Amino acid sequence: xATEITVPVLGESVTEGSIGEWLKQPxxxxxxxxxIASLETDKVAVDVPSPIAGVLTEHRAAEGDTVEVGAVxxxxxxxxxxxxxxxxxxxxxxTAAPTPAADxxxxxxxxxxxxxxxAVLEHGVDPSTIKGTGKDGRLTKEDxxxxxxxxxxxxTxxxTxxxxxxxxxxxxxxxxxxxxxxxxxxxxRRLKGAQEEAALLTTFNDVDMSAVIEARTxxxxxxxxxxxxxLGFMGFFAKAACLALKDVPxxxxxxxxxxxxxxxxxxISVAVSAPxxxxxxxxxxxxxxxxxxxxxxxADYGKRAKEGTLTMADMTGGTFTISNGGVFGSLxxxxxxxxxxxxxxxxxxxxxxxxxxxxxxEIRPMMYIALSxxxxxxxGREAVTALxxxxxxxxxxxxxxxxx
Numbered sequence: 053x054a055t056e057i058t059v060p061v062l063g064e065s066v067t068e069g070s071i072g073e074w075l076k077q078p079x080x081x082x083x084x085x086x087x088i089a090s091l092e093t094d095k096v097a098v099d100v101p102s103p104i105a106g107v108l109t110e111h112r113a114a115e116g117d118t119v120e121v122g123a124v125x126x127x128x129x130x131x132x133x134x135x136x137x138x139x140x141x142x143x144x145x146x147t148a149a150p151t152p153a154a155d156x157x158x159x160x161x162x163x164x165x166x167x168x169x170x171a172v173l174e175h176g177v178d179p180s181t182i183k184g185t186g187k188d189g190r191l192t193k194e195d196x197x198x199x200x201x202x203x204x205x206x207x208t209x210x211x212t213x214x215x216x217x218x219x220x221x222x223x224x225x226x227x228x229x230x231x232x233x234x235x236x237x238x239x240x241r242r243l244k245g246a247q248e249e250a251a252l253l254t255t256f257n258d259v260d261m262s263a264v265i266e267a268r269t270x271x272x273x274x275x276x277x278x279x280x281x282x283l284g285f286m287g288f289f290a291k292a293a294c295l296a297l298k299d300v301p302x303x304x305x306x307x308x309x310x311x312x313x314x315x316x317x318x319x320i321s322v323a324v325s326a327p328x329x330x331x332x333x334x335x336x337x338x339x340x341x342x343x344x345x346x347x348x349x350x351a352d353y354g355k356r357a358k359e360g361t362l363t364m365a366d367m368t369g370g371t372f373t374i375s376n377g378g379v380f381g382s383l384x385x386x387x388x389x390x391x392x393x394x395x396x397x398x399x400x401x402x403x404x405x406x407x408x409x410x411x412x413x414e415i416r417p418m419m420y421i422a423l424s425x426x427x428x429x430x431x432g433r434e435a436v437t438a439l440x441x442x443x444x445x446x447x448x449x450x451x452x453x454x455x456x
Contacts, residue, residue, distance in 0.1 A: 053129075053130045053131075054109070054127050054128070054129050054130070055102075055103060055104050055106070055127070055128050055129075055130060056124045056126075056127055057088065057089075057100060057102060057103075057124065057125055057126040057127065057128060058122050058123060058124050058125065059091065059100070059119050059120065059121050059122060059123050059125060060098075060100065060121070061121055062091075062093050062098065062121060062364060066093055066121070066364060067120060067121055068093075068118055068119060068120045068121065069091045069092055069093040069098075069118070069119060069121075069234065070091070070092050070116060070117060070118045070119065070234045071089060071090075071091060071092075071113050071114065071115050071116060071117050071119065071125065072089075072090040072091060072092040072097055072115070072233065072234075073089070073090045073115055074088070074089050074111060074115060075087050075088055075089055075090060075099070076088040076089070076102075076108045077108065077111075078108055078109055078110060078111060079107065079108070079109075080107065080108050081105075081106070081107050081108075082102040082105065082106060082107065082108055082128060083102070083105050084102065084103070084104060084105045085101045085102065085103075086101060086102055087099035087100065087101050087102075088100055088101070088102050088108060088126060088128075089125065089126065090360070091119075092233055092234040092235055093234065093235070093364070096235070096331065096360075096362045096363065096364060096366075096367060097235065097326075097327075097360050098363070099360070099361075100125065100126075102128050104128055104130045105130070105131075106128045106129050106130040106131055107128065107129050108126060108127070108128050109127050109128065109129045110126060110127040111125070111126055112124050112125050112126055112127070113125045113126075116231060168191050168192065168193055168195075168196055168327075171193045171196040171197060171200075172196055175196060175197065175199075175200035175203075176200075177196060177199050177200050177203060179191055179196070181199070182195050182196065182199045183195070185358065185359075186327075186358065186359050186360060192327050192358060193327050194327070194358065235331075239330065242390075242391060243388050245391065246388050246389050246390075246391050247388065249391070250389060250391070250394075250426040250427075250428065251426060251427035251428045252388065252389065252424060252425075252426065252427070253424070253425060253427045253432070253435070254386040254387075254422050254423065254424040254425075255422070255423050255425075255432070255435050255436050255439055256384070256420060256421070256422050256423075256439075257420075257421055257439050257440065257443050258418050258419065258420050258421070258443075259418065259419045259420075259421055259442075259443050259446050259447060260407070260416050260417070260418060260447050261285075261402050261416075261417045261418065261419050261446065262416055262417060262447075263446070263447055263448060263449055264285065264288050264446055264449060265402075265417055267449055268283050268284075268285075271283065275343075275344070278344075279344035279347075279348070281344055281347045281348050281351060282347065282351075283343065283347065284347055284350070285376075285399070286322065286346070286347065286350050286374065286376065287343040287344075287346045287347045287350075288343075288445075288446060288449065288452075289374055289397065289399060289442070289446065290320055290322075290335065290338050290346050290374065291338070291343065291346070291445070291452045292441070292442045292445035292446050292452060293318070293320065293338070293372060293374065293397060293442060294318050294338050294339045295441055295442075295445050295451065295452065295455070296437075296438040296439070296441040296442050296445075297318050297371075297372060297438070298318075298339070299437070299438070299441055300434050300437055300438040300441070301314050301315075302314075302394070302429055302430050302431075302434055303372065303394065303395045303423075303425065303430055303434065303435070303438045304318060304371050304372055304395075305371075305394060305429060306371075306392040306393055306394050306429070307392070307394070307426070307428060307429055308392065312429060315371045317336075317337055317339060317340075317371070318337070318338045318339045318371060318372060319334050319335070319336045319337065319338070319369050319370050319371045319372075320334065320335045320338050320370065320371070320372055320373070320374055321333070321334050321335075321370030321372070321373040321374075321390055321393070322334075322335055322350055322353060322373075322374055323373060323374070323375040323376070324350075324353055324354050324357045325357065325358075326357040326358065326360065326362070327358070327360060331357055331362060331367065332367065332370065332373060332390055333353040333356075333357070333362055333366040333367055334366065334367065334368065334369050334370040335349045335350060335353075336369070353366065370390065370393060371393060372393060372395060372396070372397070373387075373389070373390045373393055373395075373396040373397070374396070374397045374399065375387045375396060375397070375398050375399070376398075376399040377398060377399065377400055377401075378399050378400040378401040378402065378419065379401075381401055382400050382401060383400055383401055383403070383420065384400055384420045384422065385398050385400065385422060386398070386422060386424055387422060387424045388424060389424055389425070389426060394425060394426040394429050394430055395423060395424065395425040395426070395430060395435070395438075396423070396424050396425075397421065397422070397423055397439075397442065398421065398422035398423070398424065399419065399421060400419055400420045400421065400422075401419070402417050402418065402419045403417070403418060403419075404416070404417055404418070405418045421439065421442065421443065423435055423438060423439045423442075
């Protein structure tokens with residue numbers, strides 16, 4: 053019996069998505085709940101599973117097509133054999149040489165997304181030799197980059213190439229055009245909209261990280277043993293932000309029409325890197341959570357972002373955002389707010405710098421922090437005050453314990 057596979061409900065107010073990639077081709081066998089396609093929405097990429105075991109017999113949409121919720125995108129024949137279905141459904145013309153068989157630790161089918169395929173070509177690695185860390189063992193762009201780095205650490209002699217030909221007389225240079233993913237289009241549209249709608253301004257400060265580093269060094273083993281999670285910097289900054297937003301509520305508010313909406317809770321959107329771009333899942337009720345719970349939530353979101361399993365519910369809401377460009381080496385930046393929020397805290401890399409301490413020059417681990425805000429709602433005095441509270445809490449973490 054043939055079963056039609058439809059686009060699932062994607063979340064409140066989300067009515068359509070686009071086919072990111074087909075994970076199964078006509079003639080492939082599928083198990084119950086096995087993903088057959090990756091569907092991209094404005095915020096996340098979600099897998100479309102097969103409700104039955106059988107053989108995929110037909111695609112009703114191509115990669116890149118926009119499909120509405122409830123639309124039929126594929127057909128699975130229950131209980132059919134792969135050979136019989138493959139005979140009935142014409143196989144698409146191959147676009148590339150067959151992928152070498154992977155070893156047992158790799159994904160059995162080695163289905164590669166467009167981003168992963170580009171990374172494989174750029175770095176010249178064999179995907180069949182890389183263990184995937186994505187969902188169901190699929191390769192991610194990060195897996196390819198890590199393998200390329202490992203290859204660079206222990207280089208193997210390259211085959212002796214034929215003498216390089218002289219540059220083409222015509223001066224021809226290759227270009228590649230790749231359609232923007234739906235998520236990237238949405239990111240571009242929202243960020244540009246934020247610049248056009250809000251009166252954006254950024255205030256900066258620097259933070260001496262000595263106290264936090266000392267606390268982490270002193271308690272990291274006990275913390276990990278008791279809570280089964282690593283004590284990171286984000287927990288400190290999330291709790292410091294809670295202090296600032298309590299004292300300066302406009303930074304935790306947003307404009308809706310001619311009204312200002314204030315919150316008596318702090319839901320922090322934490323920017324994390326995913327294969328398809330930057331996403332901002334929400335750690336809810338940070339004001340009521342301890343360090344361990346916040347660190348666990350952030351770690352879970354980071355893992356799921358890499359696997360591509362974040363849901364629309366994970367991304368909904370948020371009253372304030374923290375973006376850590378320091379993990380990529382950024383020294384200073386002016387982050388853009390995440391509408392409809394009115395402020396975002398930007399963190400940067402820690403580096404030893406000479407600073408004046410009690411009239412003496414000392415080398416301290418310093419970090420620049422930035423608060424971008426909507427000047428329509430937040431005055432300069434309020435923005436500077438909020439950032440100063442965060443700075444003081446990080447430099448003296450005891451303030452977070454006594455709510456000072």
